Amino acid sequence: MSDLLSYLPPVRGKMRPKVPLESFTSLRVGGCAEALFEPEDSDDLIHFLRRRPLEIPVTVLGAGSNVLIREGGIPGVVIHLGSWFQRVFQEGATFEVGAGIPVAEFAERAAQEGISGFEFLATIPGTMGGSILANAGCFGRSIQDILVEIEAVDFCGRIHWVSAQKIDFGYRTSTIPADWIVVRSWVCGKVLPSHLVLRTMEELRATRAATQPTEVCTAGSLFKNPEGQSAWKLIDTAGMRGARLGGAEISPKHANFLVNRHKATAADLETLGENVREKVHHATGVSLEWEIVRLGLPSPQFPAWEAILLQQREGE
């Protein structure tokens, strides 16, 4: 039995073995991170990535508001950006924003400073890093409308500065490579009296509360809307609004929200999602695509990172 931590380089931040991840996600399910690394700062992150054995998998987790982590947990090292990555600096209507800050918190701070343009972020529970990766958005706006530049570090520790114009953004997608960790970004708004910005944010929050489940454990939209169609309407057509499996439920309030109603397992949630996909395909011919990112192994394996390597070699 090998201990993952003994293979890893020393770090200044926190490196902990076998950390349960359910409290790191809004669906409140999932197994352990084989190791969880919370870097002290950007240099600590880069130092770790440059020296880690390349065969050990790396996964980055933001606020966990768009992920479903399976019972077997995540093999290798899960990186979680802590307080150093939540710093915000302002210059006029432009902000330098750490990737770890919850976007709603950033929007609130910008509003207090009388800068408009970020109001839509007030209703999204993710961090800036996760939101940039997915081009998160609502109420007709998305990250691509405000982003100027990103700084990212790849899994080998190389630093990349990329202007927003060089990134192709689509509906909940970006061309940011899967092995990059966004660490900082620059976003731009416009000056407006603070009370007006705050009022708009309040209105958006109220609209959200009226139409979507906000007080439950969910990860936002379950499926992406297919071109020109609404996932929730297709789910309704398939008669799956309110469907349940174990503790998992398709929200009766919004049919495209998967909810951990009562002590659901990750398997309950994933299986219910797949059942909905099948029923929708059967009823409408449309193949829905998961918007929620599914991570990890279905059941625990130890040491997980070695099991993953073995699987990869067998598949070669």
Ligand SMILES: Cc1cc2nc3c(=O)[nH]c(=O)nc-3n(C[C@H](O)[C@H](O)[C@H](O)COP(=O)(O)OP(=O)(O)OC[C@H]3O[C@@H](n4cnc5c(N)ncnc54)[C@H](O)[C@@H]3O)c2cc1C
């Ligand atoms: C109630 C509710 C409402 C929501 N409403 C919306 C909405 O209106 N619009 C919308 O777009 N989304 C919505 N979401 C989904 C979610 O909040 C967004 O997708 C958010 O941007 C995810 O950010 P996160 O930090 O939680 O990412 P996580 O869930 O932690 O991670 C999601 C993905 O991003 C990657 N990632 C995280 N951080 C980084 C980083 N720093 N660098 C590179 N990759 C990273 C992860 O590896 C993972 O693949 C909602 C979710 C909930 C629970």
